[in-house]
Amino acid sequence: MSFIQYPIVFVPILKDRIWGGTKLNTVLGKEIHSDQVGESWEVSGVTDNVSIVANGTYKGCDLEELINQYPEELLGSYIYNRFGKQFPLLFKFLDAKEDLSIQLHPNDELAMKRHQSLGKTEMWYVMQADPGARVVVDFKDGVHQEDYMKHLENKTLPSILNEILVEKGDVFFIETGTVHAIGGGVLLAEIQQTSDITYRVYDWDRVDAEGNSRELHVDLAKDAINYEPKQVELVYEKKENVANSIVECPYFSVNYIPLKEVYHLKKAIDRFHFYVCTEGDCTFVINQDKYEFSKGDSILIPAAIAEFSIEGKATLLEIFVS
Template sequence: MSKVNQFLKFTPILKEKIWGGEKLRTHLNKATNSSNIGESWELSDVEGDTSIVANGNLKGKDLKELLSTYKSSLVGEKVYNQFGEKFPLLIKFIDAKEALSIQLHPHDDLAQKRHNSFGKTEMWYVMQADENANLIVGFKKDSTQKEYLKHLENKSLLDILNVDVVSKGDVYFIPTGRVHAIGAGVLLAEIQQTSDITYRVYDWDRQDSAGNYRELHTDLALDAIDYKAKEQYNTNYESEENKASEIVSCPYFTTNIFPINGTVNVNNSSKDSFVIYMCVSGKTVFNYNKISTSLEAGETLLVPAGLKEFSINSTNGLSELLEVYIK
């Protein structure tokens, strides 16, 4: 089987959203003049939005072609055996100029039954947040379907939902069923299963430019919601310079925080998986076989499973990466 012997960067797929802003351009240098870009899909195998290689010998090839050609050499034997020629993760940067809808995602079984899709477990890493910007995550205390419906009808959901003011570096794991919303003023990295299934339950009664309200999914959401509360929703973690430290691990993905200062030699021989690097601050250069590939804040890199040893250099002081793979 032929191998991919290069780091892969992809052309971002930019999504205009009613709640989007300009930070993807002003903070992360995305090529757009639009004032309402909400999402940059960095790596996607969602139908109709397949990522296309932007660099090297494979420039112009899309992710589906790569999977069909390189198979386990690209994604790892275990991953290929489990997912076949479907890339299992969707990687995004999100800019919320206004609050997103209050929403949740169905679990695998429900998503398969209703939508022939994966579920949508995800996580967030806050890259920047305006003063007092917040995230809505989960319930304040255990709730019930009856109580939830009463507050939904009265437009008082915030009375029973947990709201956290956030800042750079905060991490949230969002399993399926957990009600959530990104608040206004938050820029974050999102790692999730390959799925675009969202149950929108409240959208702040806002209308689009044509005066239309966005569709709500009240009935679909009822038996998909997890009404249990947690004492704490953000993830505590520690980070160490020049070391990859785990911040989230679940059956769908593992994410490490990887602060780089100087040069680090990486050996991923223990991973039977592709590895994704998202640069969340600073600038780095990846080196392999005398080929150098830069990765700046707001950029994403896919390292094929067959490429195990390389070095990363932070070119100007401390840089931070998120390292993502499947165990």
């Protein structure tokens, strides 16, 4: 049976978190099941968290089924040759009502050795931030392992970390080994490698309703931390109706599209594209068929679709593997 070409949307995989809130509903329109929903996984090939198609011909199929049946049509030959049948990206929305733990992710080599997994390089795009909201990214200048261990033991780790006030549209690139935390009051979109490996090193001494603290991974984190200063906050252009590059790295590329009229794209059929509507409403026009999307929607354009356009007034993130 030949592959049916259309933009694919997946059922959000919602995750309750101790730090979660309700903005995934109030800001993005997700149908949440509690007042502590911290994450919406919009597309995932992570084992035990594989996305299910929500629309069209393949509604009800999971991402693994589709890739198994149509690897080159869905992923593209470049992606298939590089990653096999593993979907290489994980995309989420995160709502931090409270501070997330201070954490980091191992690189590919360490993650494979310890967990048979990829590492976790990620990028954040801030969609909404309460007044005074901030993120914690990397150490202040001149911090070494001895400083880190001393402050960790004394429960003063936040004092040597770099806190940055944020607002809508801010972007942060989090390389593996970078200590980080999303602060309370921040709603963001996160693009990352397909990995769920996180080392939590400090959790603000909080406990759950039963008085239990969450597991820390201090020993695992020791060899995974990168103490070198990094460029974490990214500046990017915002030219209308074109793709403005935000980040290019070995794992993903992300463009910013401020759409006022129409955006045309002729893409290679050797890789898929993924779009996130962060504001407004838009229409994807593919082979004269029209598909309408709005703020909070995440859309997979299969590799087999070579040409299409997007119309409307919206802002979008365009994501692909370069």
